[in-house]
Amino acid sequence: MYELSREFRFDAAHTLQRTVDVEPSRRIHGHSYRAEVVVRGRPDPQTGMIIDLSLFDKALEEARDGLDHRFLDEISDLGPTTIENLSSWIWRKLAPVCPNLWRVTVRRDSDTGACSFYGSESL
Numbered sequence: 449m450y451e452l453s454r455e456f457r458f459d460a461a462h463t464l465q466r467t468v469d470v471e472p473s474r475r476i477h478g479h480s481y482r483a484e485v486v487v488r489g490r491p492d493p494q495t496g497m498i499i500d501l502s503l504f505d506k507a508l509e510e511a512r513d514g515l516d517h518r519f520l521d522e523i524s525d526l527g528p529t530t531i532e533n534l535s536s537w538i539w540r541k542l543a544p545v546c547p548n549l550w551r552v553t554v555r556r557d558s559d560t561g562a563c564s565f566y567g568s569e570s571l
Contacts, residue, residue, distance in 0.1 A: 449488060449489070449490065450488065450489065450490065450491065450498055451486050451487070451488045451550065452486070452487050452488075452498050452499065452504075453484055453485065453486045453487075454484070454485050454504060454505065454508055455482055455483065455484045455485070456482075456483050456485075456508050456509075456511075456512045457480065457481065457482050457483075457512075458480075458481050458483070458512050458515045458516035458517075459478060459479070459480050459481070459516060459517055460478060460479065460481065460515055460516065460517065460518050460519070460520050461476050461477065461478040461518075461519050461520065462476070462477070462478070462479075462519065462520035462521055462529035463475065463476055463477070463521055463529070464528070464529060464530070465528065476519070479556045479557070479558055480556070480557040480558070481515075481531075481534070481554055481555065481556055481557070482554070482555045482557060483511075483512075483534075483535075483538055483552060483553070483554050483555075484551075484552070484553045484555075485504075485508060485538065485542060485546075485549070485551075485552050486549075486550045486551040486552075486553075487499050487504065487546055487548040487549055487550055488548055488550035488551075489548040498548055499546060499548055503545065503546075504546065507541075507542050507545045507546055508542070510541065511538050511541040511542055514541065515534070515537075515538075520534075523537070525537065525540075530563075531554045531555075531556065531561070531562070531563040532563050532565070534554045534563075535552045535553065535554045535563050535564065535565035536552075536565045536568075538552045538554070538565075539552045539565050539567060543567070549567070550566070551564050551565070551566055552564065552565045553565075
């Protein structure tokens with residue numbers, strides 16, 4: 449079994465509804481994010497690849513374009529703009545074209561936290 453990962457970065461603004469740090473979270477603020485996307489599987493005997501990297505990179509670029517320099521609150525199918533929802537949103541965008549999708553992890557560059565999503569079957 450092999451795992452192949454790619455990473456992309458995006459910058460975006462949002463607001464949050466929280467019970468702690470209420471006022472700063474309600475104000476529009478931004479973060480720099482990193483998303484790591486992992487596909488898992490065995491290489492195809494004919495191509496030697498788990499996934500065609502050109503196809504993978506194109507799918508990642510499309511997901512990135514949907515988030516980069518955006519106001520996340522305006523993305524209708526995202527929900528509350530948490531890293532949990534960002535990781536599942538990226539998953540939903542990639543799953544139709546990345547059948548071996550294994551994990552999507554989103555990190556904010558401003559802290560050490562991260563959230564990984566393994567697909568709706570894992571819930």
